[in-house]
Amino acid sequence: MDDNNKNLILATVLSIFVLIGWFYFFPPPEPVITEDPNAVTTTETAPTAAPVATATGTSNASTAAVTETAENTDAPRLKIDTARLKGSISLQGGRIDDLSLKNYRETLDADSDIVHLFNPTGSVGSYYALYGWAPGAGLSLDQVPGANTIWTAPSGGTLTETNPVTLTWDNGNGLVFTREISVDENYMFSVKQNVLNNGAGTVSLAPYGILARHGEPQDTKNFFILHEGMIAMSDGELTEASYGDLADYDFNASEGAKAEVTQVSEAGWIGFTDHYWMATLIPNQTSPFKSVAKYDERRDIYQTEAVLPTQSLSNGQSATVETQLFAGAKEWAAIREYQNAGGVLGFLDSIDWGWFFFLTxxxxxxxxxxxxxxxxxxxxxxxxxxxxxxxxxxxxxxxxxxxxxxxxxxxxxxxxxxxxxxxxxxxxxxxxxxxxxxxxxxxxxxxxxxxxxxxxxxxxxxxxxxxxxxxxxxxxxxxxxxxxxxxxxxxxxxxxxxxxxxxxxxxxxxxxxxxxxxxxxxxxxxxxxxxxxxxxxxxxxxxxxxxxxxxxxxxxxxxxxxxxxxxxxxxxxxxxxxxxxxxxxxxxxxxxxxxxxxxxxxxx
Structure with missing residues (x-):
């Protein structure tokens, strides 16, 4: 082999050496705890219900501030118990805020804790899914269910693969809200929200789903080869933003926080992804919705939202909207099934395949x-x-x-x-x-x-x-x-x-x-x-x-x-x-x- 050939091989080997050296000398930094996890007074920003495209046009419901009190430990809970999940649903807000993955442990130790994905407000790593209705014309904030609404569960029971649970709330002014929650054998929840107008007038309101995360996760690796943070699919376009990116967003007055708003015409999803776990809001893949990623720097809350089209209801009318929530492990086979059989557009891209995706x-x-x-x-x-x-x-x-x-x-x-x-x-x-x-x-x-x-x-x-x-x-x-x-x-x-x-x-x-x-x-x-x-x-x-x-x-x-x-x-x-x-x-x-x-x- 001549000198040129040797030099070419040498340059190639040295290039590999430099790249590997980068991996070694720039490891993930140690996580920094930025807030007291026991500080329980928080403020969330409710989603803006408009402008959201509807079958008859747009609605101009306003942004409203929802003050969330500390978690009511006395609030009733409904148990979640499936082959792969355990946890509970708080009837305060009807939120899914306690969820663990039975098949995964924190370490290899047989006595190690199973992985906790969602945690209630006031606990370390507060993280949960919250659903509700944003008020529009003819309604005030206290007439729609929000973060502090105490729901009832007439039938009680435990949420399993074969047994859905139903929550109800009557606002006392003619609107009756019902929420049915079911879950499959893996990690996909279905949330069916219904509202019946028994009042005399016409009202407008928009259903939404929220994923709220209090503070940056303590186990975030911050390694450039791995994306952790917000992830969204909007009409076939994948968007990723780290927690630092969310904090750097410009202030959006209509959202009351640093926010990025995307109008999705028919198919998409939005949520947070960790190294191995993920929570994602998935509206109906044929319906338009507003996709929002935001950060409230005053309270250090990261939030993603899916706001669905505004519903206008006259006396005697009702509306039902069904969405999905993925909350679990990023198992390739399960996610591929949700994409191929379940019709969730580009869901397999929630796994970070990188620039060499055509190989990975x-x-x-x-x-x-x-x-x-x-x-x-x-x-x-x-x-x-x-x-x-x-x-x-x-x-x-x-x-x-x-x-x-x-x-x-x-x-x-x-x-x-x-x-x-x-x-x-x-x-x-x-x-x-x-x-x-x-x-x-x-x-x-x-x-x-x-x-x-x-x-x-x-x-x-x-x-x-x-x-x-x-x-x-x-x-x-x-x-x-x-x-x-x-x-x-x-x-x-x-x-x-x-x-x-x-x-x-x-x-x-x-x-x-x-x-x-x-x-x-x-x-x-x-x-x-x-x-x-x-x-x-x-x-x-x-x-x-x-x-x-x-x-x-x-x-x-x-x-x-x-x-x-x-x-x-x-x-x-x-x-x-x-x-x-x-x-x-x-x-x-x-x-x-x-x-x-x-x-x-x-x-x-």
């Missing part, structure tokens, strides 16, 4: 399918690696064949160097003529490396953002493929009777078994070729496997498993192809030479 989506779909067959995500990653290597094999074959041809031409290249002497231009011209004559592409050996860059980062993205890798075991000590290898060289991988110390920012020094295997696999792959003759390149190539070993040691175990498998398969492919084309790599000789090599200064 099919890679994860294949990984998920392999896991369903094999039953172990670690082995599924290895099977995925094999499939990827099969797909790119034609390119790899040409590359390694070209490299073998280059080895055969090495004696002739040495002769050209002797003839050219110090005339580098003459040397380059002679080599190009030789390459053309022998039909050799000197850059072919770099193609597999270049191809690995987008695949590597796509898989990194998949492993980092998808829920299915969280707490997924592989073999033995690898009990969470989304986390770094827990073994450590500092206690001889458990042989010594003490736990490895927590080194914080220097955790890369606590090497596990997988990172060491990675370094060895890269080192062996290098030994398929003799070391470069240039001393600088020789030194860089000698250190590269061990630098990668330390840098990738803090990465998710699943990614390291992929890299080890990829290196192993690449070694076998390259060795076999080069043998087929007449060049026998002297692996053991190159290993021996790397230990016996002396510098020119020492030889002198």
């Amino acid at each position: 989506k099919p890679i994860f779909a294949l990984l998920h399918w392999l896991n369903s067959i094999i039953g172990n995500m670690g082995w599924a990653i290895i099977a995925l690696t094999v499939i990827i290597k099969i797909i790119v094999f034609p390119l790899a074959y040409r590359s390694y064949a070209s490299m073998a041809k280059m080895k055969e031409l090495q004696p002739e290249m040495e002769k050209l160097k002797e003839k050219a002497g110090d005339d580098r231009q003459k040397m380059q011209q002679a080599m190009m003529e030789l390459y053309k004559k022998e039909k050799v592409n000197p850059a072919a050996g770099c193609l597999p490396i270049l191809l690995q860059i987008p695949i590597f980062f796509s898989l990194y993205k998949v492993i980092f953002v998808t829920l299915e890798l969280r707490h997924a075991p592989w073999v033995g000590w690898i009990t969470d493929l989304s986390a770094p290898d827990p073994s450590s060289i500092l206690n001889l991988f458990g042989a010594l009777p003490y736990a490895a110390p927590d080194l914080g920012l220097f955790a890369f020094l606590s090497l596990g078994i997988l990172p060491i295997l990675l370094g060895v696999s890269m080192w062996l792959q290098q030994k398929l070729n003799p070391a470069p003759t240039d001393p600088t390149q020789q030194m860089i190539f000698a250190w590269m496997p061990w630098i990668f070993m330390f840098m990738l040691g803090t990465f998710a175990s699943g990614l390291v498993v992929y890299w080890i498998a990829n290196n192993t398969i690449t070694f076998i492919q390259q060795y076999s192809i080069m043998r087929i084309h007449g060049y026998k790599p002297d692996v053991f000789g190159n290993i021996k030479a790397s230990f016996n090599r002396k510098s020119k200064a020492e030889e002198k």
Whole structure:
């Protein structure tokens, strides 16, 4: 391989090194608690009911401030109990404000708490869904249900997959409100709101749904590779805003807070997404609505709203509006089902697939399918690696064949160097003529490396953002493929009777078994070729496997498993192809030479 080819490979490898160094040196900062979670007096801004398109035009109901008192601990509650969810609905506001995910725990510890998604006002991480009606013509704020309305549940009962619950409220002035809440076997709630006008006059009002989050979540990772915050789909256009972005919005007078308002013509949704969990308001996908993302800096409340078309009701008329609320884990299969069978436009994009979505989506779909067959995500990653290597094999074959041809031409290249002497231009011209004559592409050996860059980062993205890798075991000590290898060289991988110390920012020094295997696999792959003759390149190539070993040691175990498998398969492919084309790599000789090599200064 000539100097140009070596320099190209060197530049590529160094680029990978810089990118990986970025991941390491810019980790997510520690979360900062910005407020006292016990400060319970809050103010929410009710949604503006207009202008919202209706079948007969628009309505101009005004924005109203809704003062929410502290959570009434004596307010009745209805229990939620399904195969996957547990919690309760407060009859104060009729809000869904207590929700936990039965299938997920905070840590790998069997006694760890299950994941809490929603929490009532006044508790740490207050977060809930609230539904109501914004008053329009002929109505005042106290004549419609809001945050502090005490509903009744005539039939009582527990909300299950087969048993919906019904709430009612009579405003005492002719309007009777009914709310039926149901839930499916996963995480989708259906909320059917009905209002009956028994009064003498005509009234206008607009149904809405709110997701309110008090303060930025304490477990927000603030990592640039992952989106956390507001997420919305509006007529096919995906919008994302971090909590910082929401706080930077301009003040919107009509909303009474920093807000961004979008008129959606027929299909969309809006909510908040975390790393693995999400809550989303989903109006009927054929109905227009107003999508609002806002931040009340006075009370440190983040809020998303879906405000539906205004309803005008004369005496004896009623109106019913049904919307959905997704509140649960971002499971790929469930979300895909809601998109494909449930008709929720672009719902699969609620998972952060990143810029390489055209790679990350099919890679994860294949990984998920392999896991369903094999039953172990670690082995599924290895099977995925094999499939990827099969797909790119034609390119790899040409590359390694070209490299073998280059080895055969090495004696002739040495002769050209002797003839050219110090005339580098003459040397380059002679080599190009030789390459053309022998039909050799000197850059072919770099193609597999270049191809690995987008695949590597796509898989990194998949492993980092998808829920299915969280707490997924592989073999033995690898009990969470989304986390770094827990073994450590500092206690001889458990042989010594003490736990490895927590080194914080220097955790890369606590090497596990997988990172060491990675370094060895890269080192062996290098030994398929003799070391470069240039001393600088020789030194860089000698250190590269061990630098990668330390840098990738803090990465998710699943990614390291992929890299080890990829290196192993690449070694076998390259060795076999080069043998087929007449060049026998002297692996053991190159290993021996790397230990016996002396510098020119020492030889002198």
